Amino acid sequence: MTEILRYAAFTTDPSGGNPAGVVLDASGLDDAAMQTIAIEVGYSETAFVTGESDGVHQVRYFSPKAEVPFCGHATVATAVALAERIGRGELVFSTPAGIVPVAVDDELRATLTSVEPYVERVGDVSEVLDILGWHAEQLDPALPAAIAYAGARHLVVSTATRQRLAELDYDFHRLLAYMLHRDLTTLQLVWRESATTFHVRDPFPVGGVVEDPATGAAAAAFGAYLRELGIVQAPVTLTLHQGYDLGRPSLIQVELRAGDNRIRVSGNAVPITEPG
Structure with a gap:
């Protein structure tokens, strides 16, 4: 069964911020399955880590309506969820919009670096x-x-x-x-x-x-x-x-x-x- 995590991003209070779904192991999910999970979760976005290679995590984002190229709050949520499991430090996400480095500090504060604006x-x-x-x-x-x-x-x-x-x-x-x-x-x-x-x-x-x-x-x-x-x-x-x-x-x-x-x-x- 797919484990679905739920995080509130840009807050230290679970009742504040923006809720995001996070699936840290989506390697066995196709597009339809990810879209279904995003609908069931019901948040504005759910992030799916579809794989990892040479320290780069492949991440995709789905709203209840469709896939989106990038989502900041779900990136922060995913980075913190990973940091809690593998340790704080530097992460690299490969997203449909491009490569997004994310650093998570000891206070579980995530800093993402955008693609070229x-x-x-x-x-x-x-x-x-x-x-x-x-x-x-x-x-x-x-x-x-x-x-x-x-x-x-x-x-x-x-x-x-x-x-x-x-x-x-x-x-x-x-x-x-x-x-x-x-x-x-x-x-x-x-x-x-x-x-x-x-x-x-x-x-x-x-x-x-x-x-x-x-x-x-x-x-x-x-x-x-x-x-x-x-x-x-x-x-x-x-x-x-x-x-x-x-x-x-x-x-x-x-x-x-x-x-x-x-x-x-x-x-x-x-x-x-x-x-x-």
Whole structure:
């Protein structure tokens, strides 16, 4: 029988963070079996370690709807689950998006290093604003909309107020169609509290989930976005708060290093002893 672990990522409290399923031995599972497990687990993603060779772990990620190329919170959860069994230290994951090194320290805090990121400027966002029920005058002009990638594509849209971010109510099916047409994994909705502290929310209809409580892949992409637009300068560490409006507070740290385009995303993960 396949052992399915459950971890909450980007938190030290099992009732917070983003739950992820983890299967450390998926070598005997085909695509259909992995998709079925992801549906049964019911979390936004489940990670499957499909093999290991020369110290490199092959990892795939499935939402309840489909396979995704990369998932940050499930990567953190998988790294911590492995570290608890084989020891802390350096890991290397081979994912559909590329090679992702992950370091786990003595406090079971995992730091992943993203694949090479990119940022695409976006012009007209009136359609997505209409889907969200937002208005152009509510946006933060200092943080213009853009698509950012660090393993998966995310549309960054920023609001000028915390209240606008808190009042999230969107048309699920319209946003799903909008995102599928543009190959987006989530929206990264942002409010800037300070120069290095941000509050974020991530609708995830393409995964069959209204909202993700913590999104490591989007956090990495957001770091690339801030650097590309010159909003922050490396070296810098950013703090992202996510999941508070869902009652699952999450803490994500994003590090930009001088001379290195790749983004580092850090957070804890803890086992969930009871499903749900």
